[in-house]
């Protein structure tokens with residue numbers, strides 16, 4: 001599958017089979033993550049793969065979404081960071097993490113593995129359950145597993161002419 005096919009195939013999966021993802025696939029997914037670009041090549045991302053049933057239940061509880069209780073793995077995306085702000089005024093680590101997580105979701109999609117990024121979660125119970133230090137921001141949870149169905153509809157997206165301008169704000173492309 002090429003990159004455009006993986007991008008087209010990826011969607012947020014919110015129902016999962018109770019079937020573990022093979023170790024080799026997880027390793028391939030995280031090798032794709034490892035190769036993501038980052039500001040100053042700082043690679044501040046750190047990930048915890050939560051497969052243990054008891055810990056998964058605790059993390060799922062913090063996420064509050066029922067499908068998290070079923071998916072066989074939850075990835076907790078963290079940053080070991082000095083909070084560096086780039087000259088453009090943006091903090092680097094959430095951007096670096098977002099790119100790495102996108103590598104994760106696309107690599108997973110290319111191998112038929114479903115994912116869903118969860119931003120709606122309580123970080124403190126996750127921190128406590130997994131022993132994550134107070135200095136380490138928890139940026140997101142990602143559900144990982146085989147989709148239970150493929151019936152979820154594709155999401156609305158803005159048209160190209162609504163998001164792409166040329167040579168100035170509001171100068172339409174084309």
Ligand SMILES: Cc1cc2nc3c(=O)[nH]c(=O)nc-3n(C[C@H](O)[C@H](O)[C@H](O)COP(=O)(O)O)c2cc1C
Nearest residue numbers: 010011012013014065116117118119120121154155
């Ligand atoms: C930063 C971020 C946070 C998100 N948080 C949640 C969430 O808490 N719960 C959820 O079900 N989906 C969450 N999503 C998934 C989005 O709802 C989804 O990507 C969007 O609706 C587009 O659908 P698609 O991923 O199927 O293309 C999140 C996605 C991103 C990128």
